[in-house]
Every structure is written in C-alpha cells, then in structure tokens.
Amino acid sequence: MPANLPPEYFKAEQRYLQAKTIKERIEATQEMIRIAPKHKGTEKLLKVLKRRLAKLRKELEERERSRPRGGRGTGFAIKKEGCAQVAIVGLPNSGKSTLLRMLTSARPEVASYPFTTRVPVPGMMEYEDVQIQLIEIPAVVEGSSLGKGLGTQPLSVARNADAIALVIDASSDPQPQLRTLVEELEAMGVRLNRDPPKVSVQKRQEGGIDVIGANLIEGGEEEIKRVLRERRIHNALVTVEGRISIEDLEEVLDGSLVYRHSFVILTKCDSAEGEPERLGPFPVIRAIGPIEELKRKIFENLELIRVYTKRPNEKPSERPLVLRKGSTILHVARAIHRDFELKLRSARVWGSAQFPGQRVPRDYVLRDGDVVELHL
Ligand SMILES: Nc1nc2c(ncn2[C@@H]2O[C@H](COP(=O)(O)OP(=O)(O)OP(=O)(O)O)[C@@H](O)[C@H]2O)c(=O)[nH]1
Ligand SMILES: [Mg+2]
Structure with a gap:
C-alpha cells in the first residue's frame, strides 16, 4: 500500500467498507x-480501483435490467435495430x-x-441494402466515467453498442481528444x-484446479x-x-470487460490539412465528400459482409444476411437455422469463388456480396 495517500482517501475507503448499496459502493x-494521487507508486492501486468500479457498474446494470417494469431503469438504453448498432462518441x-x-x-x-x-x-x-443504427452519445469529457459532465450513463450506452465510432475534431490536435475518449x-x-x-x-x-498452458501466464500455475x-x-x-x-485472467473472471470494434471519424476536415490515415490502432475516415462514399467507408470499417442466399434455380434473396467479416459457409447455415448446420452437405458460391457456382467446403471464407446456395 503506498504510504502517501491523504487522509480523505481513507475516509472514502471507510465509506466503501460500510456501504450498504451498490450505488454507495460505486460513489x-x-x-x-x-483522491488518490496519480503517479507510478499508485498505478497498481488505481488499476485495482478502476477494475472494481467496472465490476460494480456491471452488477448495477444487471440488477436494473432484471428489475420488473415500473422500476427505475436507466431510461437511457436504446433498442437495437438494423444489422448493427454503432455509438458515435466524441468530446463536446x-x-x-x-x-x-x-x-x-x-x-438533433x-x-x-x-x-x-x-x-x-x-x-x-441506409447504405445500399443494409440499415445500420447510429446513436449519438452525449459528449464525453475527461472524468465522465467518474460522473463528470453528463456522467456515466452516456458511456454505458456506448458500452452496449456493437461498434464505436470515435469522433475527432480535425481542427484541433487529435491525440489528446483520442486519449480522453479511449481512457474514459x-x-x-x-x-x-x-x-x-x-x-x-x-x-x-x-477435480480441483487443472491448468493447460500454465507457462504462458506470468507467475505460472501457483498464481492462477x-x-x-x-x-x-x-x-x-x-x-x-x-x-x-x-490481470488479464482476473478481468476474464470478473467478466466486467467488453471488447468492441472501433474506428475514428474525423470531422471539420475543411479546416485542417494532412490528416493521418490511422491514429494508433484506429483506422481513420474523413467526414468529407459524397455522403454515399462516407457511408461505404463506415460500412467497410464495421468489418461486416453481406451474403445473399438462394435456392437452386431461383434468384438470390433481395435482403442480405449480414455477418462478420471472416464468416464461412458454416456461419451462413447457422444463421439461417440451427438444423442447417448439421444437415449441410455442400454449398456453391457466386462472387468471390474462382468460377460462378463453384462448389466450396464448409470452412470457405465468404466476401461481401457473395451469393450462396446451400445443399442439404
Ligand atoms: N467548420 C465546420 N464546423 C462544423 C463541422 N461540423 C460541425 N461543425 C460546427 O461545430 C459545432 C458543434 O457541432 P455539433 O454537430 O452540434 O457538435 P456535437 O458534437 O453534436 O456537440 P454536442 O452535442 O454539444 O456535444 C457547430 O457550431 C457546428 O456548426 C464541420 O465539418 N466543419
Ligand atoms: Mg450533439
């Protein structure tokens, strides 16, 4: 325990220990x-506290979700519609x-x-034949996750979305904006x-605890x-x-983390020059030029593909199945019906295949726009 924590810290800790409700524990x-000073010596402590916070929030979220109707929910959640829900997150x-x-x-x-x-x-x-739900999240500021600005509720809506678009204003330095959003x-x-x-x-x-691959984790079997x-x-x-x-193992056990696909959308590009192609691990889309082109880039960055199914001697379906990039014939079968996965004998593909209607194995990886015929 670092020795230089101020007395107020211990008072807050006391409140935590005596708290009766999840909300009190969160506060x-x-x-x-x-209160905790931010330096190398408190890094570990802060990490533990932040993990605890995430876990408590998850507990609260679950409790509110399971509460009968008429109870006081967050009132903020937005029903998913379309084939993906994308949160638009940015500074004010x-x-x-x-x-x-x-x-x-x-x-708005x-x-x-x-x-x-x-x-x-x-x-x-609306992009070609797919619908993607976008949600503008009220602005995030440094400390939103601790209740500053408009508080944590907007961030919990973002947490629930399938993907996150980080909106960065190109007319000021992108790095601090990105850092704030990612940290919150x-x-x-x-x-x-x-x-x-x-x-x-x-x-x-x-049977006790057995570990396969214990050498891949620091501290080995004993720590696990x-x-x-x-x-x-x-x-x-x-x-x-x-x-x-x-710590990775602890996070998996606590189940408080979600993993989301994300990309940057640069706005106000009219007043900036030479924007980057990437910012750290995030691909960058510039919000400029024809709208249809912008929509295409967003769709591509969601890493989804459209697959059209057909029956023998019939036309392909008009509405596509929307699946994750990397999906195979087996994923298509599974998406149509659980039974199909077991009954599937063979499949033919038009589009990405070497020749139209080629027979392909179950693990054949599909591309956007492919037409698939399943044979049971
Ligand atoms: N020059 C320029 N100004 C822009 C552009 N996009 C937005 N603005 C201006 O930036 C200001 C804020 O725009 P909003 O779209 O309301 O921004 P917001 O992120 O929704 O703001 P909050 O909801 O308050 O967090 C307005 O004055 C807009 O006119 C752009 O592409 N170029
Ligand atoms: Mg706004």
Whole structure:
C-alpha cells in the first residue's frame, strides 16, 4: 500500500467498507480514485480501483435490467435495430450531431456551445441494402466515467453498442481528444480494437484446479490457483492459449470487460490539412465528400459482409444476411437455422469463388456480396 495517500482517501475507503448499496459502493470507489494521487507508486492501486468500479457498474446494470417494469431503469438504453448498432462518441462540439444529420434522417440540434445533445439520439443509416443504427452519445469529457459532465450513463450506452465510432475534431490536435475518449471508455470496461485474452475457465463440480498452458501466464500455475481461490473457485479447468498477464485472467473472471470494434471519424476536415490515415490502432475516415462514399467507408470499417442466399434455380434473396467479416459457409447455415448446420452437405458460391457456382467446403471464407446456395 503506498504510504502517501491523504487522509480523505481513507475516509472514502471507510465509506466503501460500510456501504450498504451498490450505488454507495460505486460513489465511494469513484471518490477514492479521484483522491488518490496519480503517479507510478499508485498505478497498481488505481488499476485495482478502476477494475472494481467496472465490476460494480456491471452488477448495477444487471440488477436494473432484471428489475420488473415500473422500476427505475436507466431510461437511457436504446433498442437495437438494423444489422448493427454503432455509438458515435466524441468530446463536446466535435461535430457528432452534424455527422448524424448527414448520415441519417435524425435531426438533433447543432449548436456552437458544448453539451447541446443531452440524451442519446438514434438514427438509421441506409447504405445500399443494409440499415445500420447510429446513436449519438452525449459528449464525453475527461472524468465522465467518474460522473463528470453528463456522467456515466452516456458511456454505458456506448458500452452496449456493437461498434464505436470515435469522433475527432480535425481542427484541433487529435491525440489528446483520442486519449480522453479511449481512457474514459477503458474506465467503463470497454476495450477497443483489442482481442480478448486467450484464456478460458470452465468451472466443474470436482477435480480441483487443472491448468493447460500454465507457462504462458506470468507467475505460472501457483498464481492462477491463487487468483481462482480468491474468487472461491476450487474446481475448474483453465486453458491458456496465448501469452497473458495475471490481470488479464482476473478481468476474464470478473467478466466486467467488453471488447468492441472501433474506428475514428474525423470531422471539420475543411479546416485542417494532412490528416493521418490511422491514429494508433484506429483506422481513420474523413467526414468529407459524397455522403454515399462516407457511408461505404463506415460500412467497410464495421468489418461486416453481406451474403445473399438462394435456392437452386431461383434468384438470390433481395435482403442480405449480414455477418462478420471472416464468416464461412458454416456461419451462413447457422444463421439461417440451427438444423442447417448439421444437415449441410455442400454449398456453391457466386462472387468471390474462382468460377460462378463453384462448389466450396464448409470452412470457405465468404466476401461481401457473395451469393450462396446451400445443399442439404
Ligand atoms: N467548420 C465546420 N464546423 C462544423 C463541422 N461540423 C460541425 N461543425 C460546427 O461545430 C459545432 C458543434 O457541432 P455539433 O454537430 O452540434 O457538435 P456535437 O458534437 O453534436 O456537440 P454536442 O452535442 O454539444 O456535444 C457547430 O457550431 C457546428 O456548426 C464541420 O465539418 N466543419
Ligand atoms: Mg450533439
């Protein structure tokens, strides 16, 4: 425990220990994070507190979701429509509403003062034959995850979305804007463009704790067992498939993290020059030029594909199945009906195949626009 924590920190800790409700525990933890000095010596402490915060928020979210109707929900969640829900997240005045107006028929107010948009605003982006739901999230500022600005609710809507568009104003330095957005989302347990740690934990009735691939985790088998026992897990099979840290394992066990695909949309490009192609791990789309082109880039960056199914000697379906990039014939079968996966004998593909109607194996990876005929 670092020795240089101020007395108020311990008072907040006391409040945490005596808290009776999740909300009180969240508030006390936020207070502890706010008070703790930020330097190398407190890095670990802050990490633990932030993880605790994310876990408490998840508990609260789950409790509110399971509450019967008429109870006081967050009142903020937005029903998913279309084939993907994309949250538009940015600092105040970054041009989120302007973007939403360009891409959808939603009409949020645009104004030059901050926090014009105060509740999430959904709109449907129609691109060729698909519909993508965009939601403008009320502005995020440094400390939103601790309740500053419009608080944590907007960020929890973003957490629920399928993908996140980070809106960056090109007329000022992109890096600090990006840092704030990523840090606030991280504090809410949202990891952007990162793969989940390659570890699985299967609880079981007996047999103690077995670990496969213990050498891939720092501290090895002993550390893994300690972390599991701390959480009262005494019987489990742990499979580690890639190099991970003990913190990764703790996060998997706490189940408080979500992993989301994300990209940057640069706004106000009219008043800036030489914007980058990428910002760190994020591809960059410039919000300039023909709208249809902008929609295409957004669709491409969602890493989705459209697949049209057909029956023998018939025309392909008009509405596509929308699947993740990398999906195979088997995913198509599964998306149509669970039975199809078992009954599938062969398949033919038009589009990406070497010749039209080529027979392909079940693990054939499809591309956007492919036509698929399944034979059962
Ligand atoms: N020059 C220029 N100004 C823009 C552009 N997009 C938005 N603006 C201006 O930036 C200001 C804020 O735009 P909004 O679209 O309301 O921004 P917002 O991110 O929704 O703002 P909040 O909802 O308050 O967080 C307005 O004065 C807009 O006219 C752009 O592409 N170029
Ligand atoms: Mg707005």
